[in-house]
Amino acid sequence: MASVNSQNQACYVQKETAFATIPNSTGTATVGNSNACRIIKLGTDQVQNLIDRPDKLPTLDFTIGIGGRKSAQWNASMSLAGSGVAGTKPDCDPFLEALFGKAAVVVASTSVTYDPDDTSPTLSIYNFRKPSTASQACAFGSIVNSGKFSLGQDVATVEFGGESYWVIDTTQFATAAADAKGGLTAFPAEPAAPVTNGNMVVGFTGAVTLDGNVYTTLRTANINFDAGRELPKDVFNNYYPDSPAQDRRNITCDFSLYDDDSANLASLKNKAITNTGVTLIFQMGLIAGNIWTFTLRNVRLAAPKYDDGQRKFAVNFTGKAHATSASSKDAIKLQIT
Amino acid sequence: MIVRFIGTVAEIGFGSVADFKYFGQSADLPESLYREAVLGSCGILPEPDFNAIGFTPQELKLYANPGARQSAPDEFRAKYKRAIDKLHANREALENPPVQPSKLAPTPATPQSSAPKS
Numbered sequence: 001m002a003s004v005n006s007q008n009q010a011c012y013v014q015k016e017t018a019f020a021t022i023p024n025s026t027g028t029a030t031v032g033n034s035n036a037c038r039i040i041k042l043g044t045d046q047v048q049n050l051i052d053r054p055d056k057l058p059t060l061d062f063t064i065g066i067g068g069r070k071s072a073q074w075n076a077s078m079s080l081a082g083s084g085v086a087g088t089k090p091d092c093d094p095f096l097e098a099l100f101g102k103a104a105v106v107v108a109s110t111s112v113t114y115d116p117d118d119t120s121p122t123l124s125i126y127n128f129r130k131p132s133t134a135s136q137a138c139a140f141g142s143i144v145n146s147g148k149f150s151l152g153q154d155v156a157t158v159e160f161g162g163e164s165y166w167v168i169d170t171t172q173f174a175t176a177a178a179d180a181k182g183g184l185t186a187f188p189a190e191p192a193a194p195v196t197n198g199n200m201v202v203g204f205t206g207a208v209t210l211d212g213n214v215y216t217t218l219r220t221a222n223i224n225f226d227a228g229r230e231l232p233k234d235v236f237n238n239y240y241p242d243s244p245a246q247d248r249r250n251i252t253c254d255f256s257l258y259d260d261d262s263a264n265l266a267s268l269k270n271k272a273i274t275n276t277g278v279t280l281i282f283q284m285g286l287i288a289g290n291i292w293t294f295t296l297r298n299v300r301l302a303a304p305k306y307d308d309g310q311r312k313f314a315v316n317f318t319g320k321a322h323a324t325s326a327s328s329k330d331a332i333k334l335q336i337t
Numbered sequence: 338m339i340v341r342f343i344g345t346v347a348e349i350g351f352g353s354v355a356d357f358k359y360f361g362q363s364a365d366l367p368e369s370l371y372r373e374a375v376l377g378s379c380g381i382l383p384e385p386d387f388n389a390i391g392f393t394p395q396e397l398k399l400y401a402n403p404g405a406r407q408s409a410p411d412e413f414r415a416k417y418k419r420a421i422d423k424l425h426a427n428r429e430a431l432e433n434p435p436v437q438p439s440k441l442a443p444t445p446a447t448p449q450s451s452a453p454k455s
Binding site: 032108193198289290 | 343344345346347348349350351353354370373374376377378379380403404406407418421422424425426428
């Protein structure tokens with residue numbers, strides 16, 4: 001019997017062309033070396049409810065119930081890492097595309113740009129571990145509901161999360177129902193030569209422009225993208241979830257910088273108090289091919305909070321980005337250059 | 338096939354097959370793996386494509402790491418851009434391979450009229 005080391009885990013992710021169908025060719029999975037994406041953490045967890053019979057009994061025990069609806073949840077965190085070549089998508093592109101809702105626009109040799117849209121692409125996320133005889137899994141029909149980008153620490157990171165139609169794994173494959181197999185006839189082995197690209201972004205490098213002014217006193221910042229997606233789990237005569245539903249996107253941020261008496265910071269504080277929208281630009285990284293620039297538009301900042309938890313006062317802001325118009329979908333943009 | 342690296346860092350097989358760490362680094366990859374690597378965002382060029390750009394040994398030495406490339410002179414930067422353009426073109430060609438003539442739908446034969454020419 002072999003143990004399974006936590007560090008011996010690999011993620012491969014593919015975009016689905018049909019909801020809850022793992023990309024395949026006549027039942028054989030097409031996952032390959034090019035689908036690899038390095039991770040800090042990956043969780044793919046089945047959710048299977050048990051239904052207790054509610055009728056009263058002469059005793060106070062529950063009797064054995066029956067299996068209820070099935071679904072799954074997943075989460076992944078990773079270093080922010082561009083491909084290292086401008087105009088080439090990063091390894092985590094499928095996650096970003098599914099978060100933003102549409103494919104990135106690539107300008108050859110220049111940039112990869114993600115803008116939000118009102119669709120909900122789905123992914124098949126493989127969770128391979130070593131040894132290969134341990135349980136291997138694939139979370140398919142996976143929506144990306146949340147993305148959190150963090151800067152200020154040594155390594156800039158991103159965390160993704162969402163729901164899945166189901167997680168098929170090697171433990172259950174032989175006896176699983178057809179719906180649970182995502183169209184596969186066999187569970188694939190991990191590709192032998194995964195291709196992973198680019199270095200991590202050093203989290204305290206970049207440039208921050210708040211309301212048109214460059215700040216050198218930023219300490220930390222987080223950008224939170226809540227896509228408002230879910231897989232409905234209330235359809236009749238189906239144990240598994242329905243295709244994705246989406247609510248409004250909620251783009252928020254929080255950031256902390258050292259307080260000072262500059263006119264620029266005073267103006268920013270005043271705009272927070274007067275509820276005046278501002279544009280915030282957070283650029284993470286300095287090396288071409290690995291510069292991530294987030295533009296948040298029409299951000300309404302909450303009143304600043306002062307923090308004396310360190311030797312110099314810090315001032316902390318939270319805010320929410322808004323689209324410029326009813327049809328512009330420009331509350332957030334990510335450009336990798 | 339021999340490939341040359343034009344990215345920052347990349348690994349194939351988590352370094353067991355190729356561990357690219359500097360500009361111009363070469364590796365010998367099976368053609369199928371080259372294709373997968375390019376489609377998987379790896380910054381590599383077939384050696385003939387790389388050589389055609391004309392990087393000098395001195396340039397490869399001076400600008401082997403991405404930090405140094407940031408402040409490289411225009412001459413190198415122009416070559417570097419040509420390398421990235423070539424990578425992009427190669428990737429597009431792999432993503433959209435040209436349709437082989439034999440796979441094209443057969444051209445309908447011209448109907449032969451049995452009517453005599455007037």
